[in-house]
Amino acid sequence: MQQVILGRTGISVSRLVYGTLPMGPLQAALSPEEGGRLIRHALEQGITMLDTAELYGSYPHIRAGVEGYRGQLTIVSKTHAPDAATARSHVERGLRELGRERIDIVHCHAARVADPFVDRSEVIEALLKMRDEGKIGHVGLSTHYISAVRKAARHPEIEVVHPLINRTGMGIIDGTAEEMSAAISDCAASGTGIYAMKALAGGNLISSARESIGYVLGLPGVHAVALGMLSTEEIEANVRLFSTGGIDPDVWQQLESRTRHLRIMERFCKGCGQCVPACVNGALSLVNDKATVDEGVCVLCGYCGAACPEFIIRVV
Numbered sequence: 001m002q003q004v005i006l007g008r009t010g011i012s013v014s015r016l017v018y019g020t021l022p023m024g025p026l027q028a029a030l031s032p033e034e035g036g037r038l039i040r041h042a043l044e045q046g047i048t049m050l051d052t053a054e055l056y057g058s059y060p061h062i063r064a065g066v067e068g069y070r071g072q073l074t075i076v077s078k079t080h081a082p083d084a085a086t087a088r089s090h091v092e093r094g095l096r097e098l099g100r101e102r103i104d105i106v107h108c109h110a111a112r113v114a115d116p117f118v119d120r121s122e123v124i125e126a127l128l129k130m131r132d133e134g135k136i137g138h139v140g141l142s143t144h145y146i147s148a149v150r151k152a153a154r155h156p157e158i159e160v161v162h163p164l165i166n167r168t169g170m171g172i173i174d175g176t177a178e179e180m181s182a183a184i185s186d187c188a189a190s191g192t193g194i195y196a197m198k199a200l201a202g203g204n205l206i207s208s209a210r211e212s213i214g215y216v217l218g219l220p221g222v223h224a225v226a227l228g229m230l231s232t233e234e235i236e237a238n239v240r241l242f243s244t245g246g247i248d249p250d251v252w253q254q255l256e257s258r259t260r261h262l263r264i265m266e267r268f269c270k271g272c273g274q275c276v277p278a279c280v281n282g283a284l285s286l287v288n289d290k291a292t293v294d295e296g297v298c299v300l301c302g303y304c305g306a307a308c309p310e311f312i313i314r315v316v
């Protein structure tokens with residue numbers, strides 16, 4: 001597996017980063033043992049960076065996967081805290097649940113915050129303080145905004161940016177895929193480490209996974225790409241794709257034709273209804289102020305995912 005230096009952090013990481021959101025309770029709800037086995041398999045295949053977040057519920061899976069592991073490892077987490085005290089408690093919990101003395105990178109998880117340098121300034125300050133205390137290695141920013149990527153390039157204290165990018169631009173809040181990729185390129189040129197998220201748009205681009213991953217891997221300035229993976233076959237196929245560009249057509253055909261469902265993370269649904277008119281098939285409605293899908297009508301086109309401001313609709 002090819003290693004790259006993640007900007008001015010100086011950390012060497014695998015180009016394929018293991019995203020642990022899908023294995024956690026918000027999506028596939030694997031047990032910590034099942035998730036841990038997949039994580040360990042990935043580490044043994046040469047993946048060296050694991051991506052998680054306070055919200056993902058995957059700390060137990062990671063802890064199980066890295067237990068006794070002595071190889072190269074970088075763990076990244078994120079805090080969605082609105083204030084400094086909550087940010088500190090999130091990091092402390094991460095340290096406790098992961099069983100570590102330091103988390104290598106912690107992002108201000110500001111996916112849908114237009115200007116985290118204004119709206120989450122005290123969170124960023126708290127993270128920098130914890131970096132100085134040795135509890136965090138480097139401070140980063142995860143975002144769906146092009147403007148935030150551009151602003152991060154002018155903030156050298158933010159050493160890593162985790163931006164949303166995919167070939168359709170699905171989920172980018174303030175512009176197109178081309179505009180986000182230009183911002184990423186400029187941000188990386190300033191010395192910031194970049195690893196991309198949502199190359200498959202939360203599962204919506206799974207039927208063109210190889211093409212979609214290739215698009216993001218080929219963008220200037222993208223050092224690495226985080227992907228959620230739920231089987232050893234998927235891990236091995238992606239490791240091979242990232243390492244050599246090689247594919248086993250039978251395996252990929254199977255991966256790209258998996259049975260899929262529309263998943264709405266009900267817990268985070270605000271009941272705003274913006275997804276309902278986005279579905280031209282009439283598959284969505286609000287029931288008790290929560291979006292609900294009629295699976296008999298849904299054609300899994302994924303258009304509703306782009307309309308949801310909370311980004312909580314996925315094809316999985």
Ligand code: SF4
Nearest residue numbers: 279298299301302304
């Ligand atoms: S995936 Fe397509 S068909 Fe299904 S609910 Fe969303 S917009 Fe409608």
Ligand code: SF4
Nearest residue numbers: 269270272273275308
């Ligand atoms: S757009 Fe998102 S938050 Fe709004 S009702 Fe639909 S699923 Fe819920």
